[in-house]
Amino acid sequence: MSPWRDLESEMQRLPLDADTADRLLAGSVAPQDAPPGYAGVATLLRVVADSPSANDLSRESEDVALLATVVRSSQPKLTKPRRRSIVPRLRLATAFATVALAGATGLAFAGSLPGAAQDVASTMLAKVGVSVPGPNSNAGDHPNVRGKSPDAPVTSSNSGKGSEISDLATSTDLTGVEKGAEISTLASGGQSQAGKRGQAFEAQGAPVETPNSGGTGTADTASGGQSSQGTAIASAASDDHSVAGSDNAAGGQSHRP
Amino acid sequence: MTQGPGFQSVLSAAQAGADWALTVLYRDLHPPLVRFLSAQEPVEGEDLASEVWLDVAHGLSRFEGDESAFRCWLFTIARRRLIDLRRTRARRRTGPVPLEQLIDRPDPSETFAGVEAGEALACLAALPPAQAEIVLLRVVAGLDSYEVAAVTGRKPGTVRVMQKRALERLAELVTSKQSRVTR
Numbered sequence: 375m376s377p378w379r380d381l382e383s384e385m386q387r388l389p390l391d392a393d394t395a396d397r398l399l400a401g402s403v404a405p406q407d408a409p410p411g412y413a414g415v416a417t418l419l420r421v422v423a424d425s426p427s428a429n430d431l432s433r434e435s436e437d438v439a440l441l442a443t444v445v446r447s448s449q450p451k452l453t454k455p456r457r458r459s460i461v462p463r464l465r466l467a468t469a470f471a472t473v474a475l476a477g478a479t480g481l482a483f484a485g486s487l488p489g490a491a492q493d494v495a496s497t498m499l500a501k502v503g504v505s506v507p508g509p510n511s512n513a514g515d516h517p518n519v520r521g522k523s524p525d526a527p528v529t530s531s532n533s534g535k536g537s538e539i540s541d542l543a544t545s546t547d548l549t550g551v552e553k554g555a556e557i558s559t560l561a562s563g564g565q566s567q568a569g570k571r572g573q574a575f576e577a578q579g580a581p582v583e584t585p586n587s588g589g590t591g592t593a594d595t596a597s598g599g600q601s602s603q604g605t606a607i608a609s610a611a612s613d614d615h616s617v618a619g620s621d622n623a624a625g626g627q628s629h630r631p
Numbered sequence: 632m633t634q635g636p637g638f639q640s641v642l643s644a645a646q647a648g649a650d651w652a653l654t655v656l657y658r659d660l661h662p663p664l665v666r667f668l669s670a671q672e673p674v675e676g677e678d679l680a681s682e683v684w685l686d687v688a689h690g691l692s693r694f695e696g697d698e699s700a701f702r703c704w705l706f707t708i709a710r711r712r713l714i715d716l717r718r719t720r721a722r723r724r725t726g727p728v729p730l731e732q733l734i735d736r737p738d739p740s741e742t743f744a745g746v747e748a749g750e751a752l753a754c755l756a757a758l759p760p761a762q763a764e765i766v767l768l769r770v771v772a773g774l775d776s777y778e779v780a781a782v783t784g785r786k787p788g789t790v791r792v793m794q795k796r797a798l799e800r801l802a803e804l805v806t807s808k809q810s811r812v813t814r
Binding site (some may be wrong): 389390391392395398399401402411412414415418421422431433434437438439440442444446449486533 | 647657691700747751752767773786806
C-alpha cells in the first residue's frame with residue numbers, strides 16, 4: 375500500500391477557503407484531516423512550528439544578565455522635587471528695581487517725567503541735595519493751571535432751598551397727601567400739582583358743552599347730501615322695516631326676549 | 632502563550648529588573664524570535680534577536696498590556712529590525728562575491744535542528760517575502776491573523792487573503808517536490 379504522501383500528490387487540490395487556511399496556520403488541523411492536497415502543507419507547518427533551532431537558548435545566561443542591567447539602568451528615576459532657591463528671584467527683583475530707579479532719576483534730570491511725578495522727584499531729590507528741574511521749569515510764561523477746573527456756577531435761587539424744605543418737612547402739621555403737596559410745591563417753585571388728583575378738570579376751567587345732535591346734518595353737508603340717501607335706500611330695500619326698527623328702538627321696544 | 636494569568640506578575644518583576652522574570656520571558660519568546668528572524672535572515676538572525684531583546688529591555692518599564700500584547704510588541708520590534716537591516720544592506724551595495732567565499736556561509740537549514748525543518752524552511756523561502764513573513768508570524772510567533780495585521784500594519788482581511796494564497800503556493804511547492812521525489 376502506498377504511503378499517504380504518494381497519494382497526496384495524485385489527489386486533486388481543491389480551492390482553499392479562508393477559514394480553513396486560518397485553522398491550518400493555527401495548527402488546529404491535523405495532516406490527516408487537512409483538505410485534499412493540503413496534508414503536506416499541514417505537515418510542513420507543524421515541522422516549522424515545533425522544531426527548535428539548534429542553539430536557541432545557548433546564550434541565555436549572558437543575554438538575561440545583559441537584559442537585567444539594561445532594564446535597571448533604564449528605570450525612570452524617582453527624583454525628589456527640589457526646593458527652588460529664593461536667591462535668583464531676589465537678585466532679579468533687585469536688578470529690576472535698580473534699573474527702574476536709575477531710569478526714573480535720569481528722566482527726572484531731563485525734566486521728562488509727567489508733571490506730578492516731576493514735582494515729587496524734584497522735591498525728594500532736593501532733600502538729598504540734588505537739583506532737578508521742577509514741573510514748570512519749561513513752561514515759560516504760561517500760567518500754571520495744572521489740576522484746576524473752573525468753578526461751578528452758583529445759582530441764588532437754589533441756595534438754602536434744601537434746608538428750607540427740610541425745615542418745612544419737620545415742622546409742618548400737615549400729614550399725608552397735603553404734606554407731600556406742600557413740600558412738593560415749595561421744591562418745585564409752585565409748579566408741582568401734587569395732591570390735586572381729580573381736580574385737573576376744574577382747574578382747567580368750565581366744562582365744554584359738546585352738541586350731540588346735528589351729526590346727520592354735518593354728515594349730509596360733508597357728503598353732499600348723499601348720506602341721507604342711504605337711509606332711504608335701506609328703507610326701500612327692507613320695505614320700511616329698517617325705519618320701523620329705528621322707531622321701535624326709539625320707543626324702547628325690543629323684539630329680543 | 633505560556634504564562635497565562637501569571638504574566639502580569641512576571642512582567643512587573645521583569646520591569647523591576649528581576650533576573651528570574653527576565654529568564655521566564657526569554658525562555659518563552661527567544662526560540663520563536665530566533666526562528667522568525669533566522670528564517671528570513673539566516674546569517675544575521677541571532678544578532679538581530681539580541682538587538683531586539685535590547686530594545687525590549689530599554690522600553691520594558693513603559694510597556695503596558697497583556698501577554699498577547701507583549702508578544703505582538705516583541706515581534707513588531709523584530710520586524711522593524713529586519714526592515715532596518717535590509718535598508719542598511721541596500722545602502723551598502725557591494726560588488727558580486729566570488730562563489731568560493733560563499734562556501735562558509737551557513738545554510739539556512741542548518742539553523743534548524745533536523746533535515747525536515749530545513750526542507751520546510753526552504754519551501755517557505757520560496758514564497759514571496761510578504762507571504763513568508765505572514766506564515767512565520769502565524770506559525771512560529773504564534774500570532775493570530777488580527778495580531779499579524781497589527782504587527783505588519785495591514786488590514787486583517789488583507790492578511791487572511793495573503794495567508795490563503797501562501798498556503799495555496801506552499802501546496803503547489805510541496806506537490807511538485809513530492810512528484811520529483813517519487814519519479
